[in-house]
Amino acid sequence: MLIGSGNVSTHLFQAFSKVPDVEVVQVFSRTFSNDFPSNIQISDFTQISEADVYIICVSDNAIASVSDQLPFENRLVVHTSGSTNFDVLNAKNKRGVFYPLQTFSKHKEVDFNEIPICLETEKETDYEILEKLAKTISKSVNKIDGNQRKALHVSAVFVCNFVNHLYHIGSEICKENNIPFHILQPLIEETAEKIKTLSPEEAQTGPALRKDSKTIEKHIDFLTDSTQKEIYKILTNSIQNVEKL
């Protein structure tokens, strides 16, 4: 049973639909969504059916109130949020977390099999069912407690959201100079690929690491946007302050 109709719910639905042993009994969506079959969509909590697991995929702020409105008790209810404790869920149900560590965009398919799923349950006895479910769609299922999950979520902001913003800055600089951004794609991929075999410290290159102050100055002069200049400076300093192993 999926509750919510956003990106996470849509991608989970697509993944579970391919598993013969798992049936998505219903999808709760306040307004009708074309991303799910109409015959399993409900928009009223009184219509809710029985299911082994209820996965709440709504924005962090709405998790508590949605869990309060569930018209049953003592069933397994989990949310999918990286930065939220399981205890925001109403205690009338058995509680847990089913956190897929990935970036979901509406129009980009993902291979769920490669996505690490981070699980936590309030009671040890509920872990097994959640693990069994997660393993039907992913080969990377991890027991992660609340504090670790928070750390992962913060890390994910750095290595995904912030990284993507640096891609954005790169593309802006290219645009201003009539360079097609795709020229940078092989470099972007190699940078991501490299840390499979090297640590990020071993993989670091560039003027900041070399303390090549002449190039650094030229780059800061070249940038016209004050925020870009500031980001350039703070990241350069931060690279130079990494303690050598």
Added chain:
Amino acid sequence: MLIGSGNVSTHLFQAFSKVPDVEVVQVFSRTFSNDFPSNIQISDFTQISEADVYIICVSDNAIASVSDQLPFENRLVVHTSGSTNFDVLNAKNKRGVFYPLQTFSKHKEVDFNEIPICLETEKETDYEILEKLAKTISKSVNKIDGNQRKALHVSAVFVCNFVNHLYHIGSEICKENNIPFHILQPLIEETAEKIKTLSPEEAQTGPALRKDSKTIEKHIDFLTDSTQKEIYKILTNSIQNVEKL
């Protein structure tokens, strides 16, 4: 003819070695290097042979002085630097730039065929020979003028060097919380992969974009390092200030 024995020279040598039609006549290296066959290594400019192209792969600051020491005139001499004009090369020779846009680490092989090579020559008539040479090792050969190359180099710092530093920060946060960093690898790869089909603006996700101030505050509280906090804040603000299309 390759002049220099660093990462760029080593990787170029490996790439050219696979091309039957190209012979690396000599490699100039001040000290003996195990990365090149001993029979083609020289360490004295007086020993230099004739070649169609001389590729200077030394640190930016040394390019001018190396080119001054070349004991010949009117041959094609290029450097491989992203942030340096061709006119630092001594004008007694025909000048140009052969800039491979990639991050090179000693112990990480790269597929040169996928690496964009950015070419510039002082005289139009020299372009063809440089292009012919570049095309033997890469399918992406681009005519890029000095200003564009500077822009590309700055962009590359953002999308490669700075991105790798964000990977480093992610790995530090994981380390402090006993989480294996490789859990983040699929997210890192998907983030790099996504912008093949979406623009970075379309691909952006996360609390900054959602203006989810509760999560942003929790994350800043969670971070213990003051530089990490500062980077978190400035990148969050920068994401929120991207003009919507």
